[in-house]
Amino acid sequence: MHEVIMPKLGLTMESGKIEKWHKKEGDKVAEGDVLFEVMTDKVSLEVESYNSGILKKIIKGEGEEVPVTEIVAYIGSEDEEFTEPVSKAPEEDTGKRKPEAAVKETEETAAMEDEEEIIEGEGKIKISPLARKIASENDVDISMVKGSGPRGRIVKKDIEEHIASEGSIKEEKIKISPRARKKAKELGIDWKSEKIKGSGPGGRIVESDILSYSKKVPEKAEVTGEAAPGKLRISSKTELTGMRKVIAGRMSLSKSTIPHIVLNAKADVTDFIKFREQLKEMSLKKYDIKITFTDLILKAAAMALKENIGVNSTLQKNEYIIYEDINVGMAIAVEEGLIVPTIFSCDKLKIVEIAKKRVDLIEKAKNNKLSLNEIEGGTFTVTNLGMFGVRNFSAIINPPQAAILAVGEIYQEPAAVEEKVQIRSFMDISVSCDHRIVDGAKGARFLQDFVELIENPAMLVI
Numbered sequence: 001m002h003e004v005i006m007p008k009l010g011l012t013m014e015s016g017k018i019e020k021w022h023k024k025e026g027d028k029v030a031e032g033d034v035l036f037e038v039m040t041d042k043v044s045l046e047v048e049s050y051n052s053g054i055l056k057k058i059i060k061g062e063g064e065e066v067p068v069t070e071i072v073a074y075i076g077s078e079d080e081e082f083t084e085p086v087s088k089a090p091e092e093d094t095g096k097r098k099p100e101a102a103v104k105e106t107e108e109t110a111a112m113e114d115e116e117e118i119i120e121g122e123g124k125i126k127i128s129p130l131a132r133k134i135a136s137e138n139d140v141d142i143s144m145v146k147g148s149g150p151r152g153r154i155v156k157k158d159i160e161e162h163i164a165s166e167g168s169i170k171e172e173k174i175k176i177s178p179r180a181r182k183k184a185k186e187l188g189i190d191w192k193s194e195k196i197k198g199s200g201p202g203g204r205i206v207e208s209d210i211l212s213y214s215k216k217v218p219e220k221a222e223v224t225g226e227a228a229p230g231k232l233r234i235s236s237k238t239e240l241t242g243m244r245k246v247i248a249g250r251m252s253l254s255k256s257t258i259p260h261i262v263l264n265a266k267a268d269v270t271d272f273i274k275f276r277e278q279l280k281e282m283s284l285k286k287y288d289i290k291i292t293f294t295d296l297i298l299k300a301a302a303m304a305l306k307e308n309i310g311v312n313s314t315l316q317k318n319e320y321i322i323y324e325d326i327n328v329g330m331a332i333a334v335e336e337g338l339i340v341p342t343i344f345s346c347d348k349l350k351i352v353e354i355a356k357k358r359v360d361l362i363e364k365a366k367n368n369k370l371s372l373n374e375i376e377g378g379t380f381t382v383t384n385l386g387m388f389g390v391r392n393f394s395a396i397i398n399p400p401q402a403a404i405l406a407v408g409e410i411y412q413e414p415a416a417v418e419e420k421v422q423i424r425s426f427m428d429i430s431v432s433c434d435h436r437i438v439d440g441a442k443g444a445r446f447l448q449d450f451v452e453l454i455e456n457p458a459m460l461v462i
Contacts, residue, residue, distance in 0.1 A: 001056065001074050001075070001076045001080060001082070002050075002051040002053065002074065002075040002076065003071050003074060004035060004049070004071065004072050004073040004074065004075060005068075005069050005070060005071055005072065006038070006060075006066040006067065006068050006069065006070050006072055007038075007047060007068065008068040008069065009038075009040050009045055009372060013040050013068055014067065014068060015065050015066055015067045015068060016038040016039060016040050016065070016066055016068065017038065017039040017063070017064070017065045017066075018036055018037070018038055018060055018061065018062055018063065018064050018066060018072065019036075019037045019038065019039050019044060019062065019063075020036060020037045020062055021035070021036045021058060021061075021062060022034045022035060022036060022037070022046075023035055023036075023055045024055065024058075025055055025056065025057060025058055026054065026055065027054070027055050028053075028054060028055075029049050029051070029052060029053055029054065029055050029075055030049070030052050031049055031050060031051060031052045032048050032049065033048065033049050034046045034047070034048055034049075035047050035048065035049050035055075035073070036072070039336075039368070040372075043339070043368065043369075043370045043371070043372065043375060044368030044369070045371070045372070049075065051075050052075075053075045053076050053077050053078070053080075054075065054076060054077070054078050054080075055073060055074075055075055056073075056074045056075060056076045056080070056082040057073060057074045057082050058072070058073045059071055059072055059073055059074070060072040060073070125142055125143065125154065126147060126149075126151060126152060126153040126154065127142055127147070127153060127154040127155075128149070128153060128154065128155050128156065130155075130156050131154050131155050131156045131158065131159045134156060134159045134160070135154075135159050138159075138163055140159055140162060140163065142154060142159075144162070145158050145159060145162045146158065174191065174192060174205065175198060175200070175203060175204040175205065176191055176198070176204065176205040177200065177204060177205065177206050177207065179206070179207045180205045180206050180207045180209060180210050183207050183210045183211065184210045186239060187210065187214045187239060188237060188239065189210060189213065189214060191205060191210070194213070196209055196210065196213050197209065244336060244337050247337045247338060250398075250399060251396050253399060254396050254397050254398070254399050255396060257399075258397050258399065258434050258436070259434070259435040259436060260394075260396070260397060260432050260433070260434070260435065261432070261433050261435040261438070261439075261440055261443065262394045262430055262431070262432045262433075263430060263431050263433070263440065263443050263444055263447050264392070264428065264429070264430045265428075265429050265430070265447045265448070265450075265451050266426055266427070266428055266429070266451075267426065267427050267429060267451045267454045267455055268415070268424055268425070268426055268455050269410055269425050269426060269427045269454060269455070270424045270425045271455065271456070271457060272293075272296070272425075272427075272454050272455065272457045273410070273425055275296075275457035275458065275460075276291060276292075276293060276296060276457075279291040279296075279351065283351075283352050283355065287352050287356075289352060289355050289356060289359065290355070291351060291352065291355050292355065292358070293384075293386070293410075294330070294358060294382075294384055295351055295354045295355045295358060296351065296454075296457065296460060297382060297384065297405075297407055297454075298328055298330060298343060298346055298354050298358070298382055299346070299349075299351050299354055299460050300450055300453040300454055300460060301328055301346075301380065301382050301405055301450060302326050302328050302346035302347035302349075303347055303449075303453055303459075303460065304446050304447075304449040304450040304453060305326050305328075305347065305379075305380055305446070306326060306347045307446075307449050308442065308445050308446035308449060309322055309323075309324075310322055310437075310438065310442050311380070311402060311403050311431075311433065311438055311442060311443065311446045312326055312379050312380055312402075313379075313402045313403075313437055313438070314379075314400045314401060314402055314437075315400070315402065315434060315436055315437050316400060320437045323379040325344070325345060325377075325379060326345065326346055326347040326379060326380070327342050327343065327344045327345065327346065327377050327378050327379045327380070328342070328343050328346040328378065328379070328380050328381070328382060329341065329342050329343075329378035329380065329381040329382070329398065329401075330342075330343060330358065330361065330381075330382055331381060331382065331383035331384070331398075332361070332362055332365045332366075334365055334366060334368075339365050339370065339375065340375060340378060340381055340398060341361040341364070341365060341370055341374050341375050342374060342375060342376065342377050342378040343357050343358070343361070344377065350461075351460065351461065361374065378398070378401065379401060380401055380402075380403060380404070380405070381395075381397075381398045381401060381403075381404040381405070382404070382405045382407065383395050383404060383405070383406055383407070384406075384407040385406070385407070385408065385409075386407055386408050386409035386410060386427070387409075388409075389409055390408055390409060391408045391409050391411060391428055392406075392408040392428035392429075392430060393406050393408065393430070394406060394430055394432055395430070395432050396432065397432050397433075397434060402433060402434040402437055402438050403431055403432065403433045403434065403438060403443065403446075404431070404432050405429065405430075405431050405450070406429065406430045406431070406432070407427065407429055408427060408428040408429070409427070410425055410426070410427050411425070411426055411427075412424065412425050412426070413426060427454070429447065429450065429451065429454075431443055431446060431447050431450075
């Protein structure tokens with residue numbers, strides 16, 4: 001029987017979400033056949049089979065998040081019968097424990113009751129270790145408890161009777177397994193305040209209880225007039241998974257570990273707009289492809305990086321690494337979040353070649369067809385929100401890179417040109433730099449060169 005595992009498809013991949021199974025149980029599988037599609041922390045990929053045979057059992061279904069190297073299915077020969085392997089993982093405490101374990105626990109409990117501790121204080125207090133443990137868990141003052149054991153020793157029964165009669169427990173102690181506690185945290189369930197009925201031994205809450213409770217909680221709150229005072233109505237509650245979870249982690253890492261310095265500039269793009277119109281007409285006729293402002297911005301960024309190679313860098317393990325290759329990442333908004341495919345050797349490409357790459361990468365990104373090679377290896381990132389009417393903004397660095405360029409919308413305003421007032425077009429630009437390795441002057445020179453290229457666009461084709 002062959003195990004099918006969740007493959008580790010990238011250095012940062014910790015888990016993958018199975019989006020679709022291409023085979024079902026009982027289907028024939030040949031080596032190289034696509035078994036399932038998985039959404040990693042960056043892209044959606046197809047996973048092929050390394051073995052031939054019959055898909056005997058699917059362990060993880062569509063929509064499940066699976067850690068890397070964990071088994072998702074089994075493939076066997078046609079005459080081979082599938083038997084569920086014995087799990088090596090720690091079992092959930094459901095009360096069905098081995099007799100040996102139960103006997104051992106009973107013996108240990110009895111030993112704790114037979115032993116004796118002597119607590120010094122206002123006179124010596126004799127108490128069994130088990131009674132001492134129960135008293136500690138329930139905030140019982142043992143000096144107020146009368147012992148019924150040998151020589152007045154306090155035993156378990158005495159503590160329990162004291163709790164029952166005096167009400168020493170301030171609130172009922174909730175029993176919950178570690179796995180249930182972890183699952184509750186993942187799903188955003190407050191198991192301490194929400195009434196969850198435990199199905200484990202002694203009413204203990206186990207993982208299955210948390211999962212059952214989560215299905216009962218509506219994702220969308222009903223709107224029934226005004227909200228009650230002091231209580232907020234929830235529109236929806238969704239656990240962060242896949243790409244969205246990775247984005248949250250990376251952005252938190254970037255802002256908490258990278259000291260950002262943000263530099264701003266303003267470029268006159270009047271000639272830039274005219275230049276783009278000329279190129280657009282030419283490229284449509286000759287190459288059947290439309291040149292966009294993004295294509296020109298990517299080219300200008302790559303050329304400015306070539307003149308300021310220190311910005312094309314990273315800080316890793318206390319080493320300042322400057323890259324020779326200029327691989328510019330292009331931030332693309334997709335339904336799940338944001339993805340940054342890479343245009344390799346961007347400084348060496350013609351503008352029309354950049355345009356073709358851009359079209360191809362955007363198409364793949366929107367259809368979840370980007371390969372890992374197409375989203376790795378970036379040395380710098382450009383993000384453009386101008387099409388959304390955003391005039392200016394400060395971008396968060398995409399680690400492990402040292403800088404990111406943020407481009408806003410094109411707008412018009414009056415400007416003095418040769419002692420005359422004219423209506424000109426402008427664009428606000430900012431560059432966020434890792435201040436540990438890219439100081440203000442270094443970042444400013446890069447920004448200065450970028451603005452010069454935008455204001456003199458003919459330089460982009462020289």
